[in-house]
Amino acid sequence: MNRAHYRYFLAFTLPALVVYVMFAALPLVNSIWYSLYDTDSGVARFVGLENYVYLFTNPTTSERFWNALTNNLEFFAIHLLVEVPLGLLLAALLTSGTLRRSTGLYRTLLFIPTTLSVVIVGFVWRLIINPLWGLVDFPLLGDERTALPTISLMSVWQYVGIPMIFLYAALLAVPNDVLEAARVEGSGAWSTFWRVKFPLIAPQFGLIAILTYIWTFNGFDLIFALNGSAPGPNYSTDILGTLFYRTFFGSSGQLSDLDLGATVASVIFLIILIVTAVYFGLLHRRLRSYEL
């Protein structure tokens, strides 16, 4: 890259960089900074890692934190295990040719829920499974064992269009000559899919998995819309996002604690950062060799 190129490069990226630093990077650094202070008395006092120690050693806050983290892992696992296979199935059906001219219609219909507001999705599903006026007699959202899986599946229903569209695009990109060669060799639809198409779209799964991870660990909106900031029953649907909100903004019976809120936010950031960094540093680099 020569000097002139470099100057253009700077000129074009600088505006975005300024906005990014001001509204994303700085607040992030700031919030980590606040997590090292104690402001409860009205005077900011540097306390080092005291807030972190408190979060993990106080019996109540640590119990809530680990509970939220476990729930968040379950929330992520359900997304990964249900949404991705379902997305693959739908993408395979869309590209199979059996739908003929209605492919576009189905593709649009399946993607529409993704564009809906979570408040609407939550409200509609809540009505559908309401034991008083809905279809199901069992209080799915009122039982500790079923509440989180139920909400996760609502979210899967809404966002299945995302992995579907990723995999659909990847399946379309499989070169025709490869498929023709398979056909000439006498491979049926089933073995063509698993032995030819699937290995070619495999790198997509890593990408989808990491996006799902980031998205579910930043998750907040659907649970907040359905269950508020102290998501019950008995905190069984509490995830890291709602824990952060409750700590930072407070709930009716809980005082808002800005420093501890910043601490929770920083921990969530670390959880996401570490896994994302490992993925991009190791796994994603290795996957390159299998690409076309």
Add this chain to the structure above:
Amino acid sequence: MHAIRASVALVAVAAAVLTSACAPSATPVTTTGGTTAPAAAGEKVVLTLGSWRTEDLAMWEDEILPAFEKTHPNIDVKFAPTNTNEYNAAIQSQVDGGTGPDLITCRPYDVNRSWIKKGYFEKLDGKPMLDSFEPLALDPWSDDAGSRYCLPTAAVLAGFYYNKDIFAELGLQVPTTQDEFLAVLKKIKDNGKYTPLAVGSSESWQLAYNGLYSVGPVYWKGEEGRQGLIKGTKKVTDPEFVKAFEAFAAWKPYLPKGFESLKYPDMTQLFTLGKAAILPDGSWNINQVSVDGLNVGVFGPPAETAGGERYLQEMPDMAIGVNAASKNKAAAEEFLAWTATPEFLEVYVNKVPGFFSMAKQPVTYTNPLAQSFADLKTGAKLTPRLGLDRLSAGTPPFDDEVWRVLQLMLNEDLSAQKATEELQKGLASWYTPQQ
């Protein structure tokens, strides 16, 4: 593929960043506002009033503030509300940053006590406007030494709405004792046509606020029990509290099917559709329960035995205080004194049915249901919600724990004994008077 990878990396970082992006309104640097500079004579003083009631904007701007400005032509008050959920954090960052409103709407109890400690408010001790209120009404906004900082605006009450037509159809009388209350519930259940109690346990806050904190004070004797917990002379495991939790648990057989996942709006709907006879609820829901022209009455929590003392939950909801860093304190106090007059209170409580004046001087309510709610105060001992004063200023917050155990009592049949033991353990883990 490179382009995709780059954009994905960006999405990843941006998404991670978003998590923490809301945090920076916390300002660790404390500054106080500028020096006090009294406005020159004849110049119009502009005051801002911070509030969490965004829904009251039109009322303040069209009715209340013009009425004030008519008699106080040199003061111009601006109503500047913030969203309810973000109000506390917003006020804290504004006042800490020196941009707080001149008049701050005060949350009751612990939030306000922490604000008093941070020096947000001007002291009101000795001002004549305080004389319009009983000490019980002023306590939620005082510091440990008993100094007053905010002037009460309104409180909410809680009781039992009932469908008068269903009561007439089944030949039922309004219950006055706990036994009568349970007998009424049983009769409605045996009849089979209506749900006795429109209560769901999905939203646990209302199990405490409209349930336990309504039926319980009869057993723990209102202020006596509440102050006992605060001072550490009583424990949650004491028999009077266990009895109160048992009285709450006695509701379980009379709840609608699938109550575990019914939300607050479902409960209101069940009642307004005429499918349930009784709705334990707060006065703030007055408009919704009577909106369909339903024939609704209200009764207070029953006494323990015939002729026994009656109790009613009066929860202080809001007050107004003067920002200690305001540049126009004199004008702010003038406005504050005006909010203690019937001229303000009658407009306010009648424009927002469900809110009740805390002033000594009685106020007339134009909404008949609101008036019958206010009538329940006569002859009853008033007491605020049990868990919000001091007991929730640590971790775990007592109030949140009460919500949780009440939900477990209905959903998982947790016994009153175990529930109170758990609460006592949580409280004793941080609240010094209980240790």
